[in-house]
Amino acid sequence: MRELTVPPLATAPLVGGLADAVFDHAASDPGRVAFGRKDASGQWGEVTSREFRDEVLALAKGLLAQGVRFGDRVAVMSRTRYEWTLFDFALWTVGAQPVPVYPTSSADQVHWMLHDASVTACVVEHEDHAMTIGSVVDRLPLLKRLWQLDTGAVEELVAAGAHLGDEVVQRHRRAVTPESVATVIYTSGTTGRPKGCVLTHANFMFETDTLIERWEPVFHAKPGDEASTLLFLPLAHVFGRMVEIAAVRGRVKLGHQPTLTASALLPDLAAFRPTFVLAVPYIFEKVFHAARRKAEAEGKAGHFDKAVDVAVRYAEALEHRAFGEGPGPSATLRMQHQFFEKVVYGKVREALGGRVRHAMSGGSAMDRRMGLFFEGAGVTVFEGYGLTESTSAATANPPERTKYGTVGRPVPGTSVRIAEDGEVWLRGDNVFSGYLNDAEATALVLEDGWLATGDLGRLDEDGYLTITGRKKEILVTTSGKSVSPIVLEDRVRSHPLVAQCVVVGNNRPYIAALVTLDQEAVEHWLAMQSRAPLAPAELVRDPALEKEIRRAVIAANTLVSQAESIRTFRILAHPFSEEHGLLTPSLKLKRRAIEAAYAAEVDALYR
Structure with missing residues (x-):
């Protein structure tokens, strides 16, 4: 198969922007818990839709009072935390454009991105980030404001805008259209300078609404429960940004975790207890290897390896049945699987918080056997594929027919084409409009609405995509x-x-x-x-x-x-x-x- 188009399920709204969901949800369901948020003592608290709307509105007033205007670009340099999401939606409320910066970026990288994006203000997390900005500020003549989260930036801005009326903010919000630029996200720059991907409100609305429509049932641990997820991906990456927006638009309770180390992440997974997670393969590998090391330390490595083998065979049998290639697990295999459920599989799920039954993986390829193991252990991992230029996922495995070792079929409303040289091309409303200030680079990757990804791949007879490499590599x-x-x-x-x-x-x-x-x-x-x-x-x-x-x-x-x-x-x-x-x-x-x-x-x- 050389090309496949999947019909759309969702279309981007004809009016409005990303911040509208915050105000709409506060009006229709003000008491719903929208966020889990850690307090100073490390305990998880709750933020309702109404409370979040009020915080966004107050911060938006402060941004206006401090000179942020419609169309301005404001850099955010921080780890993943609640305040980043608050600033995102406040900036979108006034029509400004957040420019995410990785917290580990060097001074040269920061200078390039802030200069290239003509950034006029910057939010940083702590003093080290402020010093990084300070080291290049003399070469950023447009940069007028710097706010630091750990020294009360939110409170400072809220106080600055307290005298403004709500209508001032609402006028700005009503001026935002789907075609308005939502953000400029810089590619990670494996070769050469990072390029700024210009993504619109429409790109994110189409992307997130499509994923919600197609995959919403898997957000829940069981039918009827409250959907929740803990976001530990970097918000400077398009994957993390997509999760943030989808959670708000899809009424999913969202928590933030800034540290990817096992010692920090695992306790928060246990305390927050998400119903599903979105991660990169690295996280699933860490959970698996930690479980095996624990079993080995207890003298049960052979027992664990047998459980892995049973899980993989059990999942393969389920996969074959889903594609009409077999009857499913045999009676003997079902008995073996049931035996290992409590002693191995349940403990693996506990490492993810205990309630997770579904997960999404992207960013890099997941080993087929690893995916099969988690499926057999009771956590279905839907692997997908996308780029910053495609607003994250362009393909993903469908809930009812997951094919492990592939990155799935095109998400609804998206087309995938395999060019003559094996390059993967994408087309859909999630594809970006181009690179900031770089028409030449844009022309190299966009042609008649098709995005040339630079990745090599193949489509099988069922329309599932497998990524086989990078052209440049x-x-x-x-x-x-x-x-x-x-x-x-x-x-x-x-x-x-x-x-x-x-x-x-x-x-x-x-x-x-x-x-x-x-x-x-x-x-x-x-x-x-x-x-x-x-x-x-x-x-x-x-x-x-x-x-x-x-x-x-x-x-x-x-x-x-x-x-x-x-x-x-x-x-x-x-x-x-x-x-x-x-x-x-x-x-x-x-x-x-x-x-x-x-x-x-x-x-x-x-x-």
Whole structure:
């Protein structure tokens, strides 16, 4: 199949903007709990629709009083927290355009984005962010205001606008149309400077309303309960931004968690108890590996591995039945599955808060076996695919027929085409209008309404899309063999001891790899062997560890031909980090930067 269009379920409203939902919900259902919010002591409280509307209105008055005007761009540099959502909707209420900035961005990155977007004001989370802005403020002549969340920015603005009447704000809100620019989101910049994607209110309304219409039943743990989700994705990323807007428009109780570490996230999942979650594969992998390490520490690794095998086979049987290819799980398999329900699967669900039965995954590819395990453990993970340029999801697995290992079918109202060279093209009302101040780059990716994604993929006979790589990342060996690194990297990375994997081999005689380690997993692995901790320099030379990583490489090589296989590898002492310019803020590998930083190690692979 080369092209597929799925008819639309939702259309963007002809009038209004994203902030209207806040005011409409407060009028129709003022007492509904719209948000969970942590207080200073760390306890979760509740914010109703009416209370949120009042906070948005008061903050919007303050923004107007401090000089923010219709069409102005205001940067927000923060981790994921309630105040970010409050500022988003207040800015949209007055017709301004938030420009999200990753909290880990460097001074040069911040300068580029704020300069390119002609930002006139900025909201930061804390003093470190303020200092980053301060270091480049002399080169930002349009920047007039800076507010800091941790020093009372909200209270300061509310006080500044207290003298304004509601009607002043409402006039601004009524001037917003679906075609108005909602935000400028900068791409993560794996190659070259980040580009500002211009997304309209209509883009987000179509995207979120479509997802709500098609997937709303899975937002609930059981029919009739209150839908809720804990947002821990960065709001600087289009995926997190889409979740924020969909929760407000879809009347889903929303909580915020600023830290992605297991020690911070897992307690909040247990306390907030969401009914569904939206995450990246990294989160599901962390939950899985943590559960296995715990089982191994208790001497039950074999028991856990048997439970995994049963879960995978059980889920595969369900998948085959959904596609008319089998009768479903056998009686024996159902009995085995029931046996492991309480002792293994229930504990895995507890790690996600206990109520989660459905989840959505995006941002990168999820291993098919990992998806099958969670399905067998009682959590259906709907994998999807999209870009900043497509306002997040352009494809997703449908609730009734999930095909693991794929990123699903086009979301309703979207078309997917596979070009002659295998590139994935997208078209729909969720596709952006272009890059800010860059007509040349826009012309390279937009043609007759089609977005050329730069990703390679294929559509199967059922219309499900599988992403096979990136055009710019295809490696060509000196023998002329073209190799897509993503399949190999994902399989190597699925080993519990591996943190990251970068496949190299462009203009080289064969394919090789650089591998980094998951420090927490390595410490557990050493402890289970009653071995003392090793320094990084010792670890990379440890024969037993090298044997484990070699197993991961051999497993990856079973997926490709001999000419495409990894011939040799090097274990690195330290992981790739954003701090050293080797990862984007969304944790994507910067391949060119990695190969440059480890040029000596790469050369050594070919001696």
